[in-house]
Amino acid sequence: MGNSQLVYSLFLFIINFCFSSSSSTNSNSIHRCPDEQRDALLLFKRNISSTNESNYHHLYVYSGFLYSSYVDNYCGDLNGYGPIRIMDWNTSRDCCDWDGINCNNSTGDVIGLDLKCGMLQGLSDLDIVLSSLPSLEAIDLSYSGLSVVIRNNGHYANPYLFDLRLASCNLSVFPDFLRAMKHLRVLDLSSNYIRGHLPSWAGEIGGNNNLTYLDLSDNSITSLPEFRSVGLQYVYLQSNLIAGSFPPWICNMKRLKYLDISDNRISEMVPRCLRNINSSLVSLNVGSNMIQGPFPMTICNMGSLLYLDMSNNSFQGLIPECFGNITSSLAMINLGKNRFNGTIPKVYGDCGRLDGLLLNGNMLEGEVPNSLSKCQSLKLLDLGHNRLNGTFPRWLGDLPKLQALVLRSNNLHGTIEASATPGFLFSSLFVFDISNNNFIGRLPEKYFENFNAIKDVDKGPRTDFVNISGLHYYSIINPAKGLQPIIDLKYTIVDLSSNRFDGQIPDVIGNLKSLIVLNLSNNNLNGQIPHALGFIQDMESLDLSRNQLEGEIPQSLVNLTSLEIINLSQNHLVGRIPEGPQLLTFEEDSYLGNPGLCGPPLYRSQCEDLSTAQVEAEGGERINYMEPGLLGLGCGTLLGLVLGYRMLSTGRPKWFTAIANAGGRHIPCRRRKKRKQTHTRNRI
Numbered sequence: 001m002g003n004s005q006l007v008y009s010l011f012l013f014i015i016n017f018c019f020s021s022s023s024s025t026n027s028n029s030i031h032r033c034p035d036e037q038r039d040a041l042l043l044f045k046r047n048i049s050s051t052n053e054s055n056y057h058h059l060y061v062y063s064g065f066l067y068s069s070y071v072d073n074y075c076g077d078l079n080g081y082g083p084i085r086i087m088d089w090n091t092s093r094d095c096c097d098w099d100g101i102n103c104n105n106s107t108g109d110v111i112g113l114d115l116k117c118g119m120l121q122g123l124s125d126l127d128i129v130l131s132s133l134p135s136l137e138a139i140d141l142s143y144s145g146l147s148v149v150i151r152n153n154g155h156y157a158n159p160y161l162f163d164l165r166l167a168s169c170n171l172s173v174f175p176d177f178l179r180a181m182k183h184l185r186v187l188d189l190s191s192n193y194i195r196g197h198l199p200s201w202a203g204e205i206g207g208n209n210n211l212t213y214l215d216l217s218d219n220s221i222t223s224l225p226e227f228r229s230v231g232l233q234y235v236y237l238q239s240n241l242i243a244g245s246f247p248p249w250i251c252n253m254k255r256l257k258y259l260d261i262s263d264n265r266i267s268e269m270v271p272r273c274l275r276n277i278n279s280s281l282v283s284l285n286v287g288s289n290m291i292q293g294p295f296p297m298t299i300c301n302m303g304s305l306l307y308l309d310m311s312n313n314s315f316q317g318l319i320p321e322c323f324g325n326i327t328s329s330l331a332m333i334n335l336g337k338n339r340f341n342g343t344i345p346k347v348y349g350d351c352g353r354l355d356g357l358l359l360n361g362n363m364l365e366g367e368v369p370n371s372l373s374k375c376q377s378l379k380l381l382d383l384g385h386n387r388l389n390g391t392f393p394r395w396l397g398d399l400p401k402l403q404a405l406v407l408r409s410n411n412l413h414g415t416i417e418a419s420a421t422p423g424f425l426f427s428s429l430f431v432f433d434i435s436n437n438n439f440i441g442r443l444p445e446k447y448f449e450n451f452n453a454i455k456d457v458d459k460g461p462r463t464d465f466v467n468i469s470g471l472h473y474y475s476i477i478n479p480a481k482g483l484q485p486i487i488d489l490k491y492t493i494v495d496l497s498s499n500r501f502d503g504q505i506p507d508v509i510g511n512l513k514s515l516i517v518l519n520l521s522n523n524n525l526n527g528q529i530p531h532a533l534g535f536i537q538d539m540e541s542l543d544l545s546r547n548q549l550e551g552e553i554p555q556s557l558v559n560l561t562s563l564e565i566i567n568l569s570q571n572h573l574v575g576r577i578p579e580g581p582q583l584l585t586f587e588e589d590s591y592l593g594n595p596g597l598c599g600p601p602l603y604r605s606q607c608e609d610l611s612t613a614q615v616e617a618e619g620g621e622r623i624n625y626m627e628p629g630l631l632g633l634g635c636g637t638l639l640g641l642v643l644g645y646r647m648l649s650t651g652r653p654k655w656f657t658a659i660a661n662a663g664g665r666h667i668p669c670r671r672r673k674k675r676k677q678t679h680t681r682n683r684i
């Protein structure tokens with residue numbers, strides 16, 4: 001912490017110094033930059049100043065999974081990011097040497113203004129900038145911290161402007177000056193406050209083929225005109241209020257590669273239209289809309305498709321057999337949270353590319369198809385919340401890269417551990433969630449021995465993530481902007497709760513040194529709580545409630561100093577609750593339903609008072625049991641607020657609402673590191 005603080009202070013010193021330097025010009029320097037353009041830039045500068053309050057982490061939302069990652073010295077979020085930059089406008093130098101200013105080498109005209117991620121604050125009148133710098137070709141003020149004002153009271157001729165990026169610039173109007181810009185190739189107005197219908201002339205921006213990149217995501221746009229530029233390759237319209245059927249003009253864009261129209265109010269797909277773009281599309285995201293109807297078969301013929309997200313809609317019916325063919329060419333498939341029924345199609349082909357398959361939250365039945373064992377690159381498999389039956393798919397243990405296996409809330413049965421399986425035994429797994437099924441037998445000691453990934457997670461920059469839906473715990477970085485989605489699992493979870501496991505908790509579990517969440521609740525486990533649990537020093541949530549555990553709570557648990565949630569209620573534990581600084585911070589609910597327990601925080605805080613009579617009396621009492629998820633409530637709310645600050649500062653009210661609403665749900669959370677608190681403190 002000390003080190004990064006120091007670097008940070010130095011960094012602040014530098015920007016403050018640079019931006020406050022005198023504006024007197026050095027008469028000896030060669031002026032390539034025309035005087036009137038330099039004066040215009042000085043005027044621009046007068047309104048702005050540097051700040052240390054910026055985006056210190058980015059947040060990604062992917063299909064309802066909120067991902068937040070605290071990366072020092074980065075700015076931006078879902079819609080773009082980059083390293084924070086120190087802007088040095090030493091006004092004794094020629095203005096062409098100022099940071100972010102780009103000039104034509106022969107004329108000296110200012111042609112580029114790039115203040116992206118500049119850690120600035122203040123107000124900038126774009127009309128003045130455009131009219132005083134007529135040779136501008138590219139403007140990027142995204143995430144600079146500047147609030148851009150556009151008066152829409154004049155038309156400026158900037159005949160060369162081809163690249164305009166104003167993401168997250170507190171923009172509330174769609175700029176009129178775009179009307180004249182037939183040369184525009186890149187337009188990014190994402191994460192602003194543009195609302196309602198876009199004017200119909202907007203469709204002419206970039207002429208008939210110049211515009212290739214259009215990002216209007218994360219505004220409040222309700223409808224769009226038909227864009228004409230058939231050169232479009234990147235279309236980002238996600239997180240708006242676009243309603244009705246899928247906009248058919250999109251299908252005229254025969255070169256379209258990346259399309260994200262997720263998180264809108266689209267109610268219908270138009271498969272016939274999609275057929276026109278079946279050979280160019282690389283990424284198709286229609287998730288989080290209100291689309292009904294069957295799986296569009298056209299998708300099976302999309303020869304270049306790598307990323308498909310149809311999650312969180314109302315697609316219904318069977319997943320067609322041809323799906324088994326696209327699993328061999330796609331890298332990421334998310335059909336989660338729909339109403340698909342029937343069985344999971346068999347995987348044809350070699351399935352060598354598939355990184356992630358998410359079919360959670362449907363009504364799928366039958367067994368987990370063992371043709372999935374061909375998917376040797378699979379990192380993430382989520383089949384949770386379906387109606388799958390059959391036994392535990394042991395052969396998944398041989399997938400060498402599998403990081404997350406989520407089978408929660410199905411009807412799977414039988415024992416889970418293989419008798420003597422050689423092979424990988426889930427050695428890369430971070431998340432093992434088979435909760436809420438009908439599994440029986442002993443806990444899988446062999447797997448615990450082989451969870452190598454959980455034994456030693458890279459202690460590099462930690463990522464925090466929560467999810468809004470209460471479903472589960474992994475995250476995928478959005479493939480927006482043509483980036484490869486990265487499944488980034490640093491949150492280690494073993495959840496075997498709500499099954500019928502019996503026997504003792506094996507000591508080897510203490511070897512899972514990097515485990516963060518352990519949930520074995522609601523089984524028939526007996527014996528003592530292993531002393532070895534105290535070795536899992538990073539553990540943040542431990543739930544052993546609703547079992548038949550007996551004996552004393554091991555003293556070693558006082559070593560779990562990161563614990564945010566502990567629930568040992570509804571067992572047969574006895575004796576005094578160990579007194580450690582962390583254990584003392586929990587409420588009584590964590591221990592209720594163990595008539596033999598005593599000591600704070602229990603109401604029965606004096607162990608000597610514990611007479612057998614009282615124990616018996618309590619044994620018959622109806623205990624007001626608290627759902628384990630609710631125990632985390634305070635913490636989750638806190639996390640929501642912390643994230644909320646930043647979202648307010650970058651203007652993402654929709655997310656803020658989503659998180660605020662999720663406050664009462666199961667939000668696994670982590671203790672904020674002090675360093676992070678300093679980043680957010682002054683944003684309150």
Ligand SMILES: *[C@@H]1O[C@H](CO)[C@@H](O)[C@H](O)[C@H]1NC(C)=O
Binds near residue numbers: 018090
């Ligand atoms: C600004 O530039 C001048 C001329 O290059 C130089 O002498 C001076 O030290 C610079 N000032 C700062 C604060 O960097």
Ligand SMILES: *[C@@H]1O[C@H](CO)[C@@H](O)[C@H](O)[C@H]1NC(C)=O
Binds near residue numbers: 104105106111
């Ligand atoms: C610089 O200006 C000259 C003269 O106007 C022009 O021909 C040239 O294309 C410009 N170069 C750039 C990179 O804009």
Ligand SMILES: *[C@@H]1O[C@H](CO)[C@@H](O)[C@H](O)[C@H]1NC(C)=O
Binds near residue numbers: 103104
């Ligand atoms: C101007 O010249 C420099 C150095 O020769 C070069 O790196 C830069 O790309 C040129 N800029 C433009 C816009 O041509």
Ligand SMILES: *[C@@H]1O[C@H](CO)[C@@H](O)[C@H](O)[C@H]1NC(C)=O
Binds near residue numbers: 043
């Ligand atoms: C500076 O800010 C004022 C309002 O505070 C505004 O009227 C003016 O146009 C701004 N100037 C520039 C160059 O952005």
Ligand SMILES: *[C@@H]1O[C@H](CO)[C@@H](O)[C@H](O)[C@H]1NC(C)=O
Binds near residue numbers: 122147170172
């Ligand atoms: C954003 O713009 C609104 C007006 O549209 C203004 O009231 C508000 O102060 C601006 N926010 C910032 C941070 O400049």
Ligand SMILES: *[C@@H]1O[C@H](CO)[C@@H](O)[C@H](O)[C@H]1NC(C)=O
Binds near residue numbers: 208
């Ligand atoms: C595309 O831009 C070029 C210059 O970059 C321009 O000459 C042309 O007219 C534009 N195309 C259309 C269809 O407007």
Ligand SMILES: *[C@@H]1O[C@H](CO)[C@@H](O)[C@H](O)[C@H]1NC(C)=O
Binds near residue numbers: 275279302
């Ligand atoms: C796209 O669809 C058309 C018309 O249905 C078909 O002829 C063509 O083969 C398809 N392209 C691919 C790559 O499947």
Ligand SMILES: *[C@@H]1O[C@H](CO)[C@@H](O)[C@H](O)[C@H]1NC(C)=O
Binds near residue numbers: 324
């Ligand atoms: C899927 O692939 C198999 C084997 O290559 C082929 O027989 C079948 O016709 C394909 N199905 C579809 C719907 O494309």
Ligand SMILES: *[C@@H]1O[C@H](CO)[C@@H](O)[C@H](O)[C@H]1NC(C)=O
Binds near residue numbers: 316318341342
């Ligand atoms: C799947 O759901 C549809 C209605 O959406 C129903 O007609 C069909 O019988 C169901 N199929 C199976 C196998 O359950």
Ligand SMILES: *[C@@H]1O[C@H](CO)[C@@H](O)[C@H](O)[C@H]1NC(C)=O
Binds near residue numbers: 365367390
């Ligand atoms: C599993 O589900 C399938 C399809 O619903 C059904 O035919 C089969 O009987 C079920 N098997 C068991 C063991 O419940």
Ligand SMILES: *[C@@H]1O[C@H](CO)[C@@H](O)[C@H](O)[C@H]1NC(C)=O
Binds near residue numbers: 534555557
């Ligand atoms: C807690 O951890 C320390 C250091 O790892 C160890 O020496 C001590 O025995 C542990 N305490 C208990 C009660 O296990």
Ligand SMILES: *[C@@H]1O[C@H](CO)[C@@H](O)[C@H](O)[C@H]1NC(C)=O
Binds near residue numbers: 682
């Ligand atoms: C930001 O700068 C202000 C004064 O310039 C300082 O008081 C504050 O502590 C700084 N914030 C952080 C997070 O360093």
